[in-house]
Amino acid sequence: MQAELIIAHAAQLLTVAGGHGPKRGTAMADVGIIEDGALAVRRGRIVAVGPTNEVLADFAAARVVDARGKVVLPGFVDPHTHLVWAGDRAGEFEQRVAGATYMEIMASGGGIMSTVRATRAAPLDELVAQSRARLDRMLAHGTTTAEVKTGYGLELQAELKMLAAIALLDAQHPVDLVPTFLGAHAVPAEYAGRADEYVDLVVDVMLPAIAQGVKGYGSGENDLTPNPSPITPVFCDVFCDQGAFTLEQSRRVLEAARAYGMGLKIHADEFEPLGGTRLAVELGAISADHLVCTSPEEIELLAQSDTIGVALPGTPFGLGHHQYTPARAFIEAGGALALATDLNPGTCWCESMPFIIALACRYMHLTPAEAITAATRNAACAVGLGEETGSLEVGKRADVIILEVDDYRHLGYRFGTNPVQTVIKRGEIVKEGSTA
Ligand code: NIG
Numbered sequence: 342m343q344a345e346l347i348i349a350h351a352a353q354l355l356t357v358a359g360g361h362g363p364k365r366g367t368a369m370a371d372v373g374i375i376e377d378g379a380l381a382v383r384r385g386r387i388v389a390v391g392p393t394n395e396v397l398a399d400f401a402a403a404r405v406v407d408a409r410g411k412v413v414l415p416g417f418v419d420p421h422t423h424l425v426w427a428g429d430r431a432g433e434f435e436q437r438v439a440g441a442t443y444m445e446i447m448a449s450g451g452g453i454m455s456t457v458r459a460t461r462a463a464p465l466d467e468l469v470a471q472s473r474a475r476l477d478r479m480l481a482h483g484t485t486t487a488e489v490k491t492g493y494g495l496e497l498q499a500e501l502k503m504l505a506a507i508a509l510l511d512a513q514h515p516v517d518l519v520p521t522f523l524g525a526h527a528v529p530a531e532y533a534g535r536a537d538e539y540v541d542l543v544v545d546v547m548l549p550a551i552a553q554g555v556k557g558y559g560s561g562e563n564d565l566t567p568n569p570s571p572i573t574p575v576f577c578d579v580f581c582d583q584g585a586f587t588l589e590q591s592r593r594v595l596e597a598a599r600a601y602g603m604g605l606k607i608h609a610d611e612f613e614p615l616g617g618t619r620l621a622v623e624l625g626a627i628s629a630d631h632l633v634c635t636s637p638e639e640i641e642l643l644a645q646s647d648t649i650g651v652a653l654p655g656t657p658f659g660l661g662h663h664q665y666t667p668a669r670a671f672i673e674a675g676g677a678l679a680l681a682t683d684l685n686p687g688t689c690w691c692e693s694m695p696f697i698i699a700l701a702c703r704y705m706h707l708t709p710a711e712a713i714t715a716a717t718r719n720a721a722c723a724v725g726l727g728e729e730t731g732s733l734e735v736g737k738r739a740d741v742i743i744l745e746v747d748d749y750r751h752l753g754y755r756f757g758t759n760p761v762q763t764v765i766k767r768g769e770i771v772k773e774g775s776t777a
């Protein structure tokens with residue numbers, strides 16, 4: 342049979358295959374290695390995976406990529422990013438190095454609010470241009486699908502502008518983007534001391550407008566006429582932490598979002614344990630993210646649930662902290678763990694999933710195989726795309742990366758350089774032949 346593209350003779354091809362849904366517990370260590378492996382692609386989907394001699398016996402293609410001496414695996418899925426923002430916070434980084442804490446900077450009007458000011462002020466095309474440069478680096482490091490949150494607008498028009506930026510980037514760029522509404526990322530300065538009133542705005546004004554696909558951004562100042570929505574968020578997230586939103590406020594936002602049919606996510610236990618993980622399980626959230634200071638009881642509860650735990654080891658690293666998600670306990674209790682960058686201008690400006698894997702191996706004691714499962718299959722499940730991407734199985738999108746190494750354990754082992762040589766997105770080669 343004719344295919345459009347064949348990748349053949351991989352030293353190791355990792356399928357990360359296995360039934361439906363995420364891999365849990367000990368199953369995370371099984372990445373499905375095929376030596377001298379191959380795969381064939383037709384119309385952007387995988388039509389065959391297996392030993393090279395078997396695939397080549399059944400398929401021919403005009404384009405055959407020789408992966409001799411290389412590792413082939415699913416493109417990374419980054420299930421937690423704040424990709425879209427304007428400006429930077431290099432000055433705050435310098436303050437933190439000198440001893441100021443993230444929460445002190447936030448309490449004095451910097452932090453997230455500093456990026457909110459820059460993002461509100463940026464024209465849409467500028468916001469898209471700055472974010473596209475980051476998305477290009479994500480792709481170069483092997484990410485083929487990413488979740489992207491709003492949350493630097495914190496007023497309806499600016500949140501819609503962020504959604505418009507996500508929609509434009511999704512349309513223009515090979516990386517598939519999954520939008521999440523994070524209106525409850527911080528209490529904006531104009532609501533200081535009135536957090537409950539800001540939650541009213543999120544629940545009564547922003548969520549209905551955004552979830553019902555209201556009104557495009559950009560048709561005029563404060564124009565809420567029924568243009569098609571730039572993009573309807575799939576998920577709603579909330580930053581449940583000290584200095585952000587309480588457990589009760591988080592519950593209000595998530596319950597309202599659930600009533601609109603949105604999937605739920607939560608930033609839980611990044612700085613202080615407020616009970617966000619338990620809430621995620623109770624509400625049936627698709628994921629609970631951060632989980633740095635989660636109690637052993639809640640780790641156990643999460644592990645027994647269908648909610649995926651998303652660890653973001655770039656964030657404690659970026660903050661210079663020493664406490665990481667207790668991933669071993671979570672996996673050993675049978676949990677489904679995913680990994681993400683948390684790419685954002687405050688705590689973790691990192692576009693590289695290979696670097697996140699290197700951190701996860703060292704500080705969360707994942708094996709390279711577990712970390713790869715967490716960054717591919719389980720990450721796809723954490724954004725609701727487990728049936729589409731995240732593994733190399735017949736019928737799935739041909740989202741594939743080729744590493745310039747012959748043993749998958751070099752992922753994790755090495756860091757600071759980019760092992761990703763070739764990136765294939767929906768069957769198209771979108772990065773070729775260089776590790777720069
Ligand atoms: O995931 N915790 C909240 N949000 C981000 C930080 C965002 C920022 O500082 O701009 C995080 O760490």
Ligand code: FE
Nearest residue numbers: 421423608683
């Ligand atoms: Fe985050």
